Amino acid sequence: MLKLSGVIITFNEERNIERCLQSLKTIVDEIVVVDSFSTDQTKAICSRYNVTFIEQEFLGYIEQKNFALQQAKYNHVVSLDGDEALSKTLQKSIVNLKTNWIFDGYYANRFNNFCGQWIKHSDWYPNKKLRVFDRRKAEWQGINPHDHVEMRDKTIKTGHLKGDILHRTYQTYSEFNKKTEYFSTIAAKAYLDKGKKAPLWKLIWNPSWAFFKAYFLRLGFLDGYNGYVICKGTAKITYLKYSKLRQLYKKV
Structure with missing residues (x-):
């Protein structure tokens, strides 16, 4: 066996x-x-x-x-x-x-x-x-x-x-917000190490698309208020990731 x-x-x-x-x-x-x-x-x-x-x-x-x-x-x-x-x-x-x-x-x-x-x-x-x-x-x-x-x-x-x-996963909203900040920082550093870029259009388009896809196309609205919080958080971490990446490029 x-x-x-x-x-x-x-x-x-x-x-x-x-x-x-x-x-x-x-x-x-x-x-x-x-x-x-x-x-x-x-x-x-x-x-x-x-x-x-x-x-x-x-x-x-x-x-x-x-x-x-x-x-x-x-x-x-x-x-x-x-x-x-x-x-x-x-x-x-x-x-x-x-x-x-x-x-x-x-x-x-x-x-x-x-x-x-x-x-x-x-x-x-x-x-x-x-x-x-x-x-x-x-x-x-x-x-x-x-x-x-x-x-x-x-x-x-x-x-x-x-x-x-x-x-x-996250059992409080504050935990969710803290991890969003933490994970976006890690992701930005990883993107920098791989040479990924953060043009302004990605700062606008990627978070918007992330929310639309999760909330509407993948029916996140059916999970009620928490579904909205999750989809909003998906957009936020996407925005923070590219925003922090732009800041990292200014320091190199």
């Missing part, structure tokens, strides 16, 4: 990590947690479970997750963030893979909880994620902080699993 490693990165996830571990503990053969020196109870909570707990200074989202993959004992992995957990249906789907692994990677829909509400529209659902895969054939890529798993060979076929990755 195929063996699986559960791989998680954490930093101050005392609110969510137990839910994550509970969803993994009966379906994987080991759990590896790579923690960026949490200052809350994350380490203490993990110590109650049979996990390999590794403390590693934060390398960047993509780099940290690829580091975590290399710590796994087995090549077939389930990769999660500390604020994610597997639904019961997804747990069953992954267990079935242990005797019927066909593809080299498997997608699942991510279902996001925002301020206590499960968000069913905009860009947030179905939020398809490749999280079950053969680590020899895939890795984390993207532009920080927007990471994603990508198969190294574009011709490799992937499957899709039933069930959801349950993502307990």
Whole structure:
């Protein structure tokens, strides 16, 4: 029977990590947690479970997750963030893979909880994620902080699993606003490193299009007030990313 490693990165996830571990503990053969020196109870909570707990200074989202993959004992992995957990249906789907692994990677829909509400529209659902895969054939890529798993060979076929990755994202509006500022700063620096430009038209067009697409085309308005807040936040982070990039170029 195929063996699986559960791989998680954490930093101050005392609110969510137990839910994550509970969803993994009966379906994987080991759990590896790579923690960026949490200052809350994350380490203490993990110590109650049979996990390999590794403390590693934060390398960047993509780099940290690829580091975590290399710590796994087995090549077939389930990769999660500390604020994610597997639904019961997804747990069953992954267990079935242990005797019927066909593809080299498997997608699942991510279902996001925002301020206590499960968000069913905009860009947030179905939020398809490749999280079950053969680590020899895939890795984390993207532009920080927007990471994603990508198969190294574009011709490799992937499957899709039933069930959801349950993502307990921002639970207060202030948390959402703080992370918008934080992530836009990281993105601007990453864009600068890659030589991306920030012409004035992108400062106007990209945020406007981001809001229109999420709120109207992808039906974000059906999620009520929180749907509006999310779509507005999508536009805001897009604006801040390019605004901060323009400021960085003035300093170089």
